[in-house]
Amino acid sequence: xxxxxxxxxxxxxxxxxxxxxxxxxxxxxxxxxxxxxxxxxxxxxxxxxxxxxxxxxxxxxxxxxxxxxxxxxxxxxxxxxxxxxxxxxxxxxxxxxxxxxxxxxxxxxxxxxxxxxxxxxxxxxxxxxxxxxxxxxxxxxxxxxxxxxxxxxxxxxxxxxxxxxxxxxxxxxxxxxxxxxxxxxxxxxxxxxxxxxxxxxxxxxxxxxxxxxxxxxxxxxxxxxxxxxxxxxxxxxxxxxxxxxxxxxxxxxxxxxxxxxxxxxxxxxxxxxxxxxxxxxxxxxxxxxxxxxxxxxxxxxxxxxxxxxxxxxxxxxxxxxxxxxxxxxxxxxxxxxxxxxxxxxxxxxxxxxxxxxxxxxxxxxxxxxxxxxxxxxxxxxxxxxxxxxxxxxxxxxxxxxxxxxxxxxxxxxx
Amino acid sequence: xxxxxxxxxxxxxxxxxxxxxxxxxxxxxxxxxxxxxxxxxxxxxxxxxxxxxxxxxxxxxxxxxxxxxxxxxxxxxxxxxxxxxxxxxxxxxxxxxxxxxxxxxxxxxxxxxxxxxxxxxxxxxxxxxxxxxxxxxxxxxxxxxxxxxxxxxxxxxxxxxxxxxxxxxxxxxxxxxxxxxxxxxxxxxxxxxxxxxxxxxxxxxxxxxxxxxxxxxxxxxxxxxxxxxxxxxxxxxxxxxxxxxxxxxxxxxxxxxxxxxxxxxxxxxxxxxxxxxxxxxxxxxxxxxxxxxxxxxxxxxxxxxxxxxxxxxxxxxxxxxxxxxxxxxxxxxxxxxxxxxxxxxxxxxxxxxxxxxxxxxxxxxxxxxxxxxxxxxxxxxxxxxxxxxxxxxxxxxxxxxxxxxxxxxxxxxxxxxxx
Numbered sequence: 001x002x003x004x005x006x007x008x009x010x011x012x013x014x015x016x017x018x019x020x021x022x023x024x025x026x027x028x029x030x031x032x033x034x035x036x037x038x039x040x041x042x043x044x045x046x047x048x049x050x051x052x053x054x055x056x057x058x059x060x061x062x063x064x065x066x067x068x069x070x071x072x073x074x075x076x077x078x079x080x081x082x083x084x085x086x087x088x089x090x091x092x093x094x095x096x097x098x099x100x101x102x103x104x105x106x107x108x109x110x111x112x113x114x115x116x117x118x119x120x121x122x123x124x125x126x127x128x129x130x131x132x133x134x135x136x137x138x139x140x141x142x143x144x145x146x147x148x149x150x151x152x153x154x155x156x157x158x159x160x161x162x163x164x165x166x167x168x169x170x171x172x173x174x175x176x177x178x179x180x181x182x183x184x185x186x187x188x189x190x191x192x193x194x195x196x197x198x199x200x201x202x203x204x205x206x207x208x209x210x211x212x213x214x215x216x217x218x219x220x221x222x223x224x225x226x227x228x229x230x231x232x233x234x235x236x237x238x239x240x241x242x243x244x245x246x247x248x249x250x251x252x253x254x255x256x257x258x259x260x261x262x263x264x265x266x267x268x269x270x271x272x273x274x275x276x277x278x279x280x281x282x283x284x285x286x287x288x289x290x291x292x293x294x295x296x297x298x299x300x301x302x303x304x305x306x307x308x309x310x311x312x313x314x315x316x317x318x319x320x321x322x323x324x325x326x327x328x329x330x331x332x333x334x335x336x337x338x339x340x341x342x343x344x345x346x347x348x349x350x351x352x353x354x355x356x357x358x359x360x361x362x363x364x365x366x367x368x369x370x371x372x373x374x375x376x377x378x379x380x381x382x383x384x385x386x387x388x389x390x391x392x393x394x395x396x397x398x399x400x401x402x403x404x405x406x407x408x409x410x411x412x413x414x
Numbered sequence: 415x416x417x418x419x420x421x422x423x424x425x426x427x428x429x430x431x432x433x434x435x436x437x438x439x440x441x442x443x444x445x446x447x448x449x450x451x452x453x454x455x456x457x458x459x460x461x462x463x464x465x466x467x468x469x470x471x472x473x474x475x476x477x478x479x480x481x482x483x484x485x486x487x488x489x490x491x492x493x494x495x496x497x498x499x500x501x502x503x504x505x506x507x508x509x510x511x512x513x514x515x516x517x518x519x520x521x522x523x524x525x526x527x528x529x530x531x532x533x534x535x536x537x538x539x540x541x542x543x544x545x546x547x548x549x550x551x552x553x554x555x556x557x558x559x560x561x562x563x564x565x566x567x568x569x570x571x572x573x574x575x576x577x578x579x580x581x582x583x584x585x586x587x588x589x590x591x592x593x594x595x596x597x598x599x600x601x602x603x604x605x606x607x608x609x610x611x612x613x614x615x616x617x618x619x620x621x622x623x624x625x626x627x628x629x630x631x632x633x634x635x636x637x638x639x640x641x642x643x644x645x646x647x648x649x650x651x652x653x654x655x656x657x658x659x660x661x662x663x664x665x666x667x668x669x670x671x672x673x674x675x676x677x678x679x680x681x682x683x684x685x686x687x688x689x690x691x692x693x694x695x696x697x698x699x700x701x702x703x704x705x706x707x708x709x710x711x712x713x714x715x716x717x718x719x720x721x722x723x724x725x726x727x728x729x730x731x732x733x734x735x736x737x738x739x740x741x742x743x744x745x746x747x748x749x750x751x752x753x754x755x756x757x758x759x760x761x762x763x764x765x766x767x768x769x770x771x772x773x774x775x776x777x778x779x780x781x782x783x784x785x786x787x788x789x790x791x792x793x794x795x796x797x798x799x800x801x802x803x804x805x806x807x808x809x810x811x812x813x814x815x816x817x818x819x820x821x822x823x824x825x826x827x828x829x830x831x832x833x
Binding site for chain 2: 117287
């Protein structure tokens with residue numbers, strides 16, 4: 001306790017130096033908090049876009065559908081299934097269950113005028129589809145599908161490429177399950193602009209009732225059963241729970257995260273970058289701490305000699321210096337958290353326009369427009385603890401050096 | 415001169431203290447060199463891929479083609495100046511002194527069926543003679559040989575796996591010609607290209623230009639001209655030349671776009687160095703904080719001495735000079751150490767490279783041309799830049815404690831040691 005008081009007094013004795021050295025730590029802490037929030041904010045938007053427009057919380061399909069659609073260029077329409085009543089009731093019993101819809105997905109070439117472009121066609125039942133996905137709320141021209149008829153809804157980027165408007169004609173060419181080329185023709189009934197850029201270019205929506213017979217599949221067949229839950233946090237546990245009840249079934253349930261490899265790897269890379277930067281910041285911070293300890297040891301040589309002569313052990317002096325360094329760490333960490341909190345406050349309230357950096361959609365990240373940094377108190381706690389620990393560890397060597405000085409030399413000097 | 419001697423002697427008084435200040439400067443200079451070397455190599459290797467494979471230094475297409483490029487349209491071909499054919503246009507462009515060579519290319523979509531699966535790919539018709547002489551293609555051939563003529567194709571390594579084919583095999587490809595009719599043709603695979611970049615290796619195959627023109631029912635036409643100059647730095651001059659030429663020839667429907675504006679990713683990364691400058695500065699400032707606190711302490715410690723000096727007639731400017739010199743020495747020596755270590759480090763990793771799995775996963779999924787292994791770029795420019803940055807910032811920062819020292823009143827200063 002005495003040591004603690006002594007250390008506290010020493011930290012405040014050289015207020016200027018404490019502030020200067022801790023400002024390195026402040027920078028480190030504030031930068032980390034900002035980066036972390038930026039990262040989490042971006043990933044949050046990305047995953048939300050995936051869930052709302054591409055793969056909802058849980059996706060159920062045949063195991064071989066998942067494996068083949070990953071390694072092949074063409075979606076394996078042959079790997080379809082007809083959902084049994086038992087499966088449907090199992091899904092409905094999931095915790096936080098909200099809605100479910102069946103989707104028949106296949107690859108096709110979208111043709112209009114003299115152009116063609118490979119697309120992913122989603123044959124959907126509009127009623128249930130709209131309970132699970134948000135696409136219909138982002139119609140910018142025309143209407144969403146109405147349940148029957150040969151019309152399609154396309155994304156705005158595709159429409160732009162083809163110079164297509166609502167009411168204009170298209171042809172989609174695909175291979176049916178018999179292996180021969182077949183087509184679906186009709187009018188564009190609607191154009192969507194979703195916040196998920198991929199959907200705006202490569203995905204075409206068509207009524208399942210209309211598409212199924214043309215591909216040659218059974219009326220009720222689907223390739224995926226998409227399930228929406230109340231909360232993202234439930235996705236993983238509920239998809240596992242569903243896997244258990246499926247048992248030996250050839251079907252597999254997976255959460256949105258398992259379906260979004262790209263985002264998961266992007267997230268990992270982002271964290272790696274953030275922590276690498278943090279390590280560099282802390283390295284400089286550690287040098288700062290070492291310098292602070294050495295400076296104050298040189299300055300207080302006499303004092304230390306005196307304390308030693310009066311019977312204070314080397315270990316006490318060691319601890320004294322480590323406590324002082326910890327004190328600088330606490331000051332730096334606290335100030336950094338404070339500044340970080342101010343930054344996050346603005347970031348959280350006003351958001352940050354990602355478009356000033358680059359168009360992320362061009363490299364396939366489903367982010368566009370403004371992102372908002374969330375409050376993540378764990379990050380604050382984590383960085384505070386790290387800074388204090390790093391400060392204390394950095395001080396060990398110089399503190400040892402200071403504690404080992406000969407008391408006689410120390411007092412005798414000058 | 416004596417000021418330098420005093421400053422130098424003062425620094426040696428407390429070896430450890432000076433050493434730590436040096437360490438701080440060296441560390442931040444090292445960090446700057448490392449980061450710059452990293453960013454530079456990342457952008458340079460990525461830019462080279464884009465220049466070699468996609469955009470040349472300047473790419474000329476028709477306006478419509480640029481707009482609908484993703485659809486690989488065959489409608490918006492270039493047929494040369496006044497429709498005199500693309501080959502004469504290529505020759506005309508190559509007359510220009512700023513042009514080193516020009517590569518005409520035709521891009522088109524094609525498919526092949528393998529088992530139950532349709533494999534989609536992009537074909538590129540290339541001028542074999544030119545690509546063989548200048549291009550980057552020939553270097554990447556991992557097995558087999560470069561295509562020569564007729565129905566020979568060079569296939570990306572990833573695409574090769576999808577096709578389940580081997581060198582020497584024949585494959586039948588299906589494609590739409592310029593009249594929108596579906597056609598097929600059988601090719602022989604004579605070589606495999608392995609560039610290490612999944613976006614290139616997984617979808618692209620190469621075919622001789624005249625074969626492409628023939629099979630697609632094109633005349634002497636190309637979808638794009640990649641124009642190369644002698645160095646990336648002279649892209650601007652080349653661009654200006656090309657634009658003037660296009661205008662003179664009355665070919666205003668042709669669009670000349672430099673590589674660094676052709677793609678938003680490249681655009682952002684070519685601005686990267688400027689964006690990062692703030693980050694580098696931040697690091698150097700952090701290191702400088704250590705120097706400032708050391709100098710501040712030195713000033714305090716030598717208050718009595720400063721008083722003595724000014725009592726003996728040393729002007730406050732000279733006193734300031736002593737401390738600034740001390741800061742300058744720390745800056746120079748620290749930066750020198752940092753640059754030396756940084757130089758060795760970047761030199762080593764410019765050869766060895768290191769591999770980060772998370773980055774590989776990210777780049778293979780993203781639509782970016784980038785190599786999954788990191789190299790650090792070694793350059794004198796980087797070392798000199800970082801050295802100067804370290805020295806200048808540290809010297810500037812030492813003005814603060816130096817100013818404090820110069821402001822001390824001699825009498826107060828002499829009494830300082832008493833309490």
